[in-house]
């Protein structure tokens with residue numbers, strides 16, 4: 187039977203500024219650019235974000251391919267460290283304004299809706315050095331200035347805005363698990379930075395709505411329903427705490443206007459509360475989102491932790507949970523991630539049942555594979571049948587959810603053109619379009635031609 191989607195279903199792809207543009211002409215260094223220069227050893231094959239897809243120079247080519255494939259929208263991000271010349275006032279850089287204007291106009295002319303995100307892990311490094319990044323509320327205020335500048339400059343044409351991509355992933359890496367600069371391990375910093383990011387988000391939503399532009403604003407989060415190993419109380423508690431610290435920490439305040447009581451109680455119990463005022467809580471309450479983007483790659487299986495914390499240890503959320511590897515699970519061996527498409531259905535049902543069936547879309551989903559050149563045919567096209575299968579299976583579950591009333595409006599593959607990634611550089615390839623690292627030339631993969639057909643037919647057999 188045909189798996190059919192509505193004619194207005196939003197078929198798109200997602201990338202980000204820091205992973206696709208390259209560093210040319212930027213007035214400020216971002217966290218990742220700085221950190222790469224300082225400690226290249228941490229990066230896969232010592233490759234940094236200087237060139238990436240070179241989309242700063244080659245965006246017209248990208249947009250032409252989007253048009254050829256019939257893709258309806260494209261999420262990328264406006265880099266704070268590119269757009270803003272004066273970080274304190276929010277005054278923009280002229281070259282950057284010209285670049286983003288042209289990029290956006292090019293997409294619109296091609297019938298591709300630009301979806302603009304404002305943060306993809308890329309704080310200007312000066313704000314880390316000067317203020318300690320998002321641990322400091324002043325940085326949240328500066329973010330709102332940056333966001334307001336972006337809305338004012340481009341809000342007449344950009345109709346879908348996103349404040350942050352996966353804020354928890356950023357905060358976890360920076361303040362809990364030591365893989366993002368400044369590599370602190372401190373749960374207090376983690377909860378405060380998350381809260382301050384929430385303030386930056388809510389302040390931006392408020393600023394956007396005040397401008398009365400004709401468009402919508404949301405946030406991109408993980409909403410991974412954790413799957414407990416068993417129904418015993420330890421495993422269930424593990425799932426609950428994981429859920430509070432990684433999913434509900436943003437979903438609840440962004441959609442419902444307030445934190446879950448259980449989350450606040452845990453912070454209290456472990457003495458890692460954040461500092462807040464009642465005005466700020468009002469701001470959060472009054473500025474919930476218009477829609478949600480959810481990124482999904484692999485399920486989160488959890489169990490009660492094997493080890494007990496030492497009495498002198500500083501509290502870490504994972505006192506409560508460990509990862510659990512399902513025996514005989516299906517793996518994407520390249521990325522080391524489990525393949526489990528049903529979770530996309532569980533996410534959809536969770537949004538429907540627990541978050542008022544708010545409008546949402548899959549803002550990232552995809553399969554990272556190494557050395558895809560192996561799969562080239564005689565014409566030079568990468569035959570990525572594994573990716574087609576992966577996407578198909580996820581779309582089947584998504585479609586079932588939509589049949590059952592989920593308000594899911596679209597599906598964005600990560601990614602469009604294979605791009606650079608944080609500490610993995612070009613190891614994991616995700617795109618509908620491949621990137622030649624010597625020439626930066628783009629070639630459509632088999633999955634690209636496949637999605638073109640899917641879009642043209644509103645579905646697949």
Ligand code: BGP
Nearest residue numbers: 351352521554600607608610614
């Ligand atoms: C998501 C990020 C993306 C991207 C993707 C793939 O969490 O939002 O920026 O990097 O993961 O991950 P990786 O490149 O590490 O395989």
